[in-house]
Amino acid sequence: MSLHRGAPPSHDGSDEHSAEMRRLSLNPFYGAADPVGDMTSAPPLHRLADGPMPPSTAYQLVHDELLLDGNSRLNLATFVTTWMEPQAGILMGECRDKNMIDKDEYPRTAELERRCVAMLADLWNAPDPVTAVGCSTTGSSEACMLAGLALKRRWATRNAARYPATARPNLVMGINVQVCWEKFCNFWEVEMRQVPMEGDRFHLDPQAAADLCDENTIGVVAVLGSTFDGSYEPVAELCAALDALQERTGFDIPVHVDGASGAMVAPFLDEDLVWDFRLPRVSSINTSGHKYGLVYPGVGWALWRSPAELPEELVFRVNYLGGEMPTFALNFSRPGAQVVAQYYTFLRLGWDGYRAVQQTARDIATHLSARIGAMAEFRLLTRGDELPVFAFTTAPGVTNFDVFDVSRRLRERGWLVPAYTFPANREDLDVLRVVCRNGFSADLAELLIDDLQKLLPELRAQDHPSARDKTAATSFHH
Numbered sequence: 001m002s003l004h005r006g007a008p009p010s011h012d013g014s015d016e017h018s019a020e021m022r023r024l025s026l027n028p029f030y031g032a033a034d035p036v037g038d039m040t041s042a043p044p045l046h047r048l049a050d051g052p053m054p055p056s057t058a059y060q061l062v063h064d065e066l067l068l069d070g071n072s073r074l075n076l077a078t079f080v081t082t083w084m085e086p087q088a089g090i091l092m093g094e095c096r097d098k099n100m101i102d103k104d105e106y107p108r109t110a111e112l113e114r115r116c117v118a119m120l121a122d123l124w125n126a127p128d129p130v131t132a133v134g135c136s137t138t139g140s141s142e143a144c145m146l147a148g149l150a151l152k153r154r155w156a157t158r159n160a161a162r163y164p165a166t167a168r169p170n171l172v173m174g175i176n177v178q179v180c181w182e183k184f185c186n187f188w189e190v191e192m193r194q195v196p197m198e199g200d201r202f203h204l205d206p207q208a209a210a211d212l213c214d215e216n217t218i219g220v221v222a223v224l225g226s227t228f229d230g231s232y233e234p235v236a237e238l239c240a241a242l243d244a245l246q247e248r249t250g251f252d253i254p255v256h257v258d259g260a261s262g263a264m265v266a267p268f269l270d271e272d273l274v275w276d277f278r279l280p281r282v283s284s285i286n287t288s289g290h291k292y293g294l295v296y297p298g299v300g301w302a303l304w305r306s307p308a309e310l311p312e313e314l315v316f317r318v319n320y321l322g323g324e325m326p327t328f329a330l331n332f333s334r335p336g337a338q339v340v341a342q343y344y345t346f347l348r349l350g351w352d353g354y355r356a357v358q359q360t361a362r363d364i365a366t367h368l369s370a371r372i373g374a375m376a377e378f379r380l381l382t383r384g385d386e387l388p389v390f391a392f393t394t395a396p397g398v399t400n401f402d403v404f405d406v407s408r409r410l411r412e413r414g415w416l417v418p419a420y421t422f423p424a425n426r427e428d429l430d431v432l433r434v435v436c437r438n439g440f441s442a443d444l445a446e447l448l449i450d451d452l453q454k455l456l457p458e459l460r461a462q463d464h465p466s467a468r469d470k471t472a473a474t475s476f477h478h
């Protein structure tokens, strides 16, 4: 026996055929690499070019176009992580080829996901962290879909005699919920019942929520905290109102806590606040690993207090180490890198580390809000002492400019500070909102104040607010 070297013997005796086989063994990516060399025209933008181009050229074209994206670190509109340590980036790079669904092929990645779920169950005080069930998702939106589906299925099972024949399910929430709940209700045909804002109350009122419940209510959503102003909704008070409702009517209505941001803030900074599985009525909780979980997008988490809260028939099984592993997800394939990065961050920071990071964000938020509140032109709605997020509006006497002018002018200096109008019953209120995240340092906050102070004289000199399209201005606040 000998090893073939060079050209293999051709089976049909044709040299042409073997040359063709030889050519196929080349990866088309390995073509000529003379940068820009042969390019005589720009590639088309909306259909595939006829042929390939060198990687360095392709890289430069894409890289250059992206220069016009905003600077994510100056984006004070987003809740999503915009800075991680280089080591986290390296780990994510090492895992970008791993598919989260292939539990059998990547058993260690699957194990890290399980450990993250266990850590969150412990952090959120599940009665028995070992039996609490949960999963990673692409973000809170998917986690909320899954939690909502579990609520709906549990209600449908309890009401099998009436649904789908006569009854129509509903879900109760504040009008300030994130858009994912509107999606859930739309996609899964659940009536959305919303408690409006009233006066200086910008989130759900427990009694008003209980009043909207009936025998077809699959659950009530409480948000920790609200994207509109960073405030925590009163979860314990909501549970108490639903306890009273149950005593009166017999309706036993579960609560889902949408902790997209706050479920990774409150455990470290507000230990006395009881909002989690310590409340027996809280049946599920979600969070965005990519918000105050401190991981790049996209990873989220959904947890149920015990297997009883997650109907067995919603759970699918995939191969895992010769056996099977339960999964609950909308997508099938999904990157493993973010889950690995979440585990890295848990390991890296520990409880004290998370506390230090979140406390810093809160300190910067409260400090910055105090500086802005001290300016005669502005009035604070919140101070950033719950989520490190605050909303403010123009002071009553200010008529020369409005919040949309402030947002637009700050944008000229690179800052993205969204301005938007509140929903019912406070459509009269236009606000600006600042989200303080890890990576938005006290120095950067100081530079924001400097820029704000520089542009105020020009704004005061305006005769009246600039004309603007209010709906366009609201589009980037979530």
Ligand SMILES: *Cc1c(COP(=O)(O)O)cnc(C)c1O
Binding pocket: 079, 138, 139, 140, 141, 142, 144, 178, 180, 223, 224, 225, 226, 227, 258, 259, 260, 261, 288, 300, 478
């Ligand atoms: C961000 C957010 C969501 C949506 O989360 P994604 O991770 O962006 O999908 C849902 N609810 C609340 C309260 C949020 O802040």
